[in-house]
Amino acid sequence: MKRALLAAFVLVAAPGAGAVSAQNFATDDAVLRSIWTEAMDYSEVERLAQVLLDSVGPRLTGAPGMRAAHDWAVRQYGAWGIEARNEQYGTWRGWDRGITHIDLIEPRVRSLEGMMLAWSPGTNGRNVEGSVVILPEFSNPAAFRAWLPQVRGRFVLTSYAQQSCRPLRQFEEFGMEGALEKARDERQAGMRAWNARIQSTGLSMNDLRLALEGAGAAAILQSNWSNDYGVNKIFNTNTTRTPTIDLGCEDYGLVYRLAENDQSPKLRLRADARFTGEQPTFNTIATIPGSEKPNEYILLSAHFDSWDGGSGATDNASGTVLMMDVMRILKKVYPNPKRTILVGHWGGEEQGLNGSRAFAADHPEIVEGLHASFNQDNGTGRVVNISMQGFVDAGEYFGRWLGRIPSEVTQHIALGIPGMPGGGGSDYASFVCAGAPAFNLSALNWGYGTYTWHTNRDTYDKLVFDDIRNNVALAAMLVYLADEEPEKIGRTQRMLPPTNDGQPRTWPQCREAQRAAP
Numbered sequence: 001m002k003r004a005l006l007a008a009f010v011l012v013a014a015p016g017a018g019a020v021s022a023q024n025f026a027t028d029d030a031v032l033r034s035i036w037t038e039a040m041d042y043s044e045v046e047r048l049a050q051v052l053l054d055s056v057g058p059r060l061t062g063a064p065g066m067r068a069a070h071d072w073a074v075r076q077y078g079a080w081g082i083e084a085r086n087e088q089y090g091t092w093r094g095w096d097r098g099i100t101h102i103d104l105i106e107p108r109v110r111s112l113e114g115m116m117l118a119w120s121p122g123t124n125g126r127n128v129e130g131s132v133v134i135l136p137e138f139s140n141p142a143a144f145r146a147w148l149p150q151v152r153g154r155f156v157l158t159s160y161a162q163q164s165c166r167p168l169r170q171f172e173e174f175g176m177e178g179a180l181e182k183a184r185d186e187r188q189a190g191m192r193a194w195n196a197r198i199q200s201t202g203l204s205m206n207d208l209r210l211a212l213e214g215a216g217a218a219a220i221l222q223s224n225w226s227n228d229y230g231v232n233k234i235f236n237t238n239t240t241r242t243p244t245i246d247l248g249c250e251d252y253g254l255v256y257r258l259a260e261n262d263q264s265p266k267l268r269l270r271a272d273a274r275f276t277g278e279q280p281t282f283n284t285i286a287t288i289p290g291s292e293k294p295n296e297y298i299l300l301s302a303h304f305d306s307w308d309g310g311s312g313a314t315d316n317a318s319g320t321v322l323m324m325d326v327m328r329i330l331k332k333v334y335p336n337p338k339r340t341i342l343v344g345h346w347g348g349e350e351q352g353l354n355g356s357r358a359f360a361a362d363h364p365e366i367v368e369g370l371h372a373s374f375n376q377d378n379g380t381g382r383v384v385n386i387s388m389q390g391f392v393d394a395g396e397y398f399g400r401w402l403g404r405i406p407s408e409v410t411q412h413i414a415l416g417i418p419g420m421p422g423g424g425g426s427d428y429a430s431f432v433c434a435g436a437p438a439f440n441l442s443a444l445n446w447g448y449g450t451y452t453w454h455t456n457r458d459t460y461d462k463l464v465f466d467d468i469r470n471n472v473a474l475a476a477m478l479v480y481l482a483d484e485e486p487e488k489i490g491r492t493q494r495m496l497p498p499t500n501d502g503q504p505r506t507w508p509q510c511r512e513a514q515r516a517a518p
């Protein structure tokens with residue numbers, strides 16, 4: 001009875017699905033209270049993520065999904081009454097992923113889990129059938145060249161075949177004494193031996209693919225297993241006529257063992273891909289203009305592009321919808337900021353921070369007037385680390401701000417003071433290098449490295465919305481509190497410690513954006 005009454009009271013006091021109260025949140029600041037209510041009880045992160053990930057899908061640079069996502073974001077900001085635009089910064093090689101379908105057809109039938117790497121050519125509307133050959137180890141590059149004609153019309157296996165597709169933690173949990181060490185040693189030795197086999201061709205992996213293509217291979221097969229259940233990382237290939245296909249760990253092992261044991265596997269592949277020429281690349285920029293200091297800026301930052309093995313949920317739809325919901329909330333509860341509030345949904349991050357580097361180069365006035373920037377890009381988890389990036393004055397500001405944010409949010413956060421300037425990794429580096437105070441809201445990883453980062457499993461279901469809501473409240477409050485500061489954060493840089501080998505360390509240099517595909 002008591003429980004029911006309490007629940008009813010909470011629902012009345014804080015309407016909405018979440019009904020989360022900030023229990024230790026003693027503030028009489030109306031804006032902070034409104035941000036909390038909006039972030040927790042009227043959150044739009046689920047709705048935004050569902051449309052972006054399920055309907056728009058992955059956002060590979062130069063692909064139609066990226067363009068559709070930019071247009072969707074501008075429309076969504078428009079619906080909130082926020083000015084937004086797509087700003088072209090360059091072009092990239094256009095590529096439209098179609099279906100990949102690959103089957104084992106002999107000695108038995110099984111449809112295999114496989115997909116083209118990004119920018120792979122397809123099979124030109126045909127089914128391609130062929131036998132399988134494993135890349136052997138060669139005594140020298142001449143032996144490789146003598147062997148090479150054998151690949152014509154065949155599927156070539158170019159990766160190590162794992163003995164087991166179980167993650168190592170299972171050997172630790174269930175194995176007998178020494179099972180973990182044995183499995184780990186076997187895996188490492190196997191990988192080393194396979195790398196030696198690649199080296200025995202005298203070629204890098206990229207050049208090996210081109211040699212196989214030149215010799216008329218039907219397809220190049222690989223398996224970039226991510227050491228976790230059913231997870232492969234899906235990157236790009238450099239072939240232009242021969243499809244490059246990634247197979248799941250189990251199916252790659254099946255085909256490999258059949259070939260190794262002379263059981264004559266035969267495969268059939270249908271892959272559709274369209275090269276669409278140089279396509280424009282964009283950043284989506286949304287703005288809430290400043291009322292008192294319009295030439296000073298607070299910049300929210302999250303890259304918008306993704307790899308396309310999954311749908312780019314934790315890399316980086318999580319950061320994207322986080323920043324979008326922050327903008328929605330600020331427009332509603334803090335519509336007349338003193339400084340101009342911007343968000344950059346960057347294109348081309350995965351090819352080298354290209355969107356944000358181009359933006360920083362194209363807008364020196366924003367870099368010059370930047371008060372603070374908050375970037376998020378390492379998964380769906382709650383923020384647990386914020387480095388001051390070597391700006392000696394920043395710690396005082398963050399200490400003051402976190403002191404006014406609910407402990408539900410701040411209890412997880414470690415501040416790195418004075419921190420080290422980040423030279424890469426994500427888009428904050430495009431501003432830190434110019435001496436502008438940009439910070440990364442670094443998240444708890446939730447298995448990011450093996451489970452979702454650039455994998456075929458980076459999908460909607462992996463998002464942890466309670467953690468994202470936590471981050472929405474944090475980022476919106478940081479923007480508000482930063483805007484209330486009378487003075488911009490100082491740009492004094494720390495004395496940098498020497499490198500590990502005793503060399504003097506210098507502040508990271510800004511690098512030029514790549515404004516077209518190489």
Ligand SMILES: [Zn+2]
Pocket residue numbers: 303315316349377378
């Ligand atoms: Zn990312």
